Amino acid sequence: MKELLDPRNDFVFKRIFGSEDNRDVLLAFLNCVLAAGEGPLLTEVEVQNPYTDKDSPSDKQSIFDIWAKASDGSLIDVEMQLFNKYDIEKRTLYYWSKRYSSQLQEGQSYKELNRCITINLLNFSIIPNDLYHNVFHLRERSSGIILCNDIEVHIMEFSKLNHCAMPAGSGLLNWLLFLKNDDSYDWEALRLNEPKLDKAMDTLQFLSQDKEARILYEQRQKYLHDQASMLDWAIDNGLKKGLEQGLVQGLEQGLEQGLEQGLEQGLEQGIKKGIEKGLEQGRLEGQYKKAAEIAGNMLELGIDMATIVKASGLSHAEVEDIRIKRKL
Structure with a gap:
């Protein structure tokens, strides 16, 4: 058997x-x-x-x-x-x-x-x-x-x-x-x-x-595993990628702004403030990019809009904009 x-x-x-x-x-x-x-x-x-x-x-x-x-x-x-x-x-x-x-x-x-x-x-x-x-x-x-x-x-x-x-x-x-x-x-x-x-x-x-039932069963098992893996990947990689990109971009902008302020207030104080501002901006941009990446992957999984808004923290309009850009 x-x-x-x-x-x-x-x-x-x-x-x-x-x-x-x-x-x-x-x-x-x-x-x-x-x-x-x-x-x-x-x-x-x-x-x-x-x-x-x-x-x-x-x-x-x-x-x-x-x-x-x-x-x-x-x-x-x-x-x-x-x-x-x-x-x-x-x-x-x-x-x-x-x-x-x-x-x-x-x-x-x-x-x-x-x-x-x-x-x-x-x-x-x-x-x-x-x-x-x-x-x-x-x-x-x-x-x-x-x-x-x-x-x-x-x-x-x-x-x-x-x-x-x-x-x-x-x-x-x-x-x-x-x-x-x-x-x-x-x-x-x-x-x-x-x-x-x-x-x-x-x-x-x-x-x-039943041979046909077993084939359908295996197809369903694969679909369920793929769906779960995609959701985990979206969450894990969206967070990691968003933090990395946000931090790099934030540091670059922060250093530039900090150097400009340093010309007037002193190089040391300017760099310090620039890094602080850059880190904060980087965190905000990283958080948005993370949320946008997660929302996009959840849209591809066919998850309903209300759940995506709740999980990502984005507004309904922002999620809708992502859906349009990804042509989903």
């Missing part, structure tokens, strides 16, 4: 949980997640963007999140993230708000709004605690009273599963250990704990044996 594909790959994850044939698998998984929340469990779920053969693993426009709607009207977004795209907390709230506000048509009442649930499965850690599953609501600080049940955010981090013992019964941990794809856990025991996992495991085994 060929090596199993990694179910944390968002392409594979959507094939398992986001296909019409596996709606029962998605429903069972979601109810295990929501059992830790404050709202009711689901009785039926509809996948609003099911996987199709048109989903290209290397196309940045392809959406490998799972958008679902429950029979009670709840909207659910499930997203798998192998690599840290940074500012994921704000990104999560931004996409939650877009999903929530998109429910209302012109003339409809606010009471028509249903709860929106965001579920993030992360292959890295962002929450400073030891819990592998964190649930967030909008609640009053002192009394704990929930203002509204419409917002619910689940963050699950695979990196915190390393010391988890094999579960003795049903529950979310069985699903997460399956997704973590760790050989140290007994699949048969997980199947017994969660019967619907049997179908999920069969789907993964089928995909792992």
Whole structure:
């Protein structure tokens, strides 16, 4: 038997949980997640963007999140993230708000709004605690009273599963250990704990044996690794290059201005002030060039404008000018 594909790959994850044939698998998984929340469990779920053969693993426009709607009207977004795209907390709230506000048509009442649930499965850690599953609501600080049940955010981090013992019964941990794809856990025991996992495991085994699915999986893995590497390169090299160029240019300008002042105030004092001014100007120019380089690379990655403005510190107009100059 060929090596199993990694179910944390968002392409594979959507094939398992986001296909019409596996709606029962998605429903069972979601109810295990929501059992830790404050709202009711689901009785039926509809996948609003099911996987199709048109989903290209290397196309940045392809959406490998799972958008679902429950029979009670709840909207659910499930997203798998192998690599840290940074500012994921704000990104999560931004996409939650877009999903929530998109429910209302012109003339409809606010009471028509249903709860929106965001579920993030992360292959890295962002929450400073030891819990592998964190649930967030909008609640009053002192009394704990929930203002509204419409917002619910689940963050699950695979990196915190390393010391988890094999579960003795049903529950979310069985699903997460399956997704973590760790050989140290007994699949048969997980199947017994969660019967619907049997179908999920069969789907993964089928995909792992399918030649076309494996090719698409490898394309997606390459795309995800390339995207993460480009983002890291943009940040690291943008900072280094900006500082180097800014310092050299700033020193040259500062020395020139300092020598001119030195003719009037004394060579020693002029050079001192010139260097200080040059260093400051160099820092400012270096910071701008660093930010512009990062913004340009993030635009090439297809990252949204709001995230780029926040990450780079540039204005919307400055980022737009960079986009035009790079013809993106």
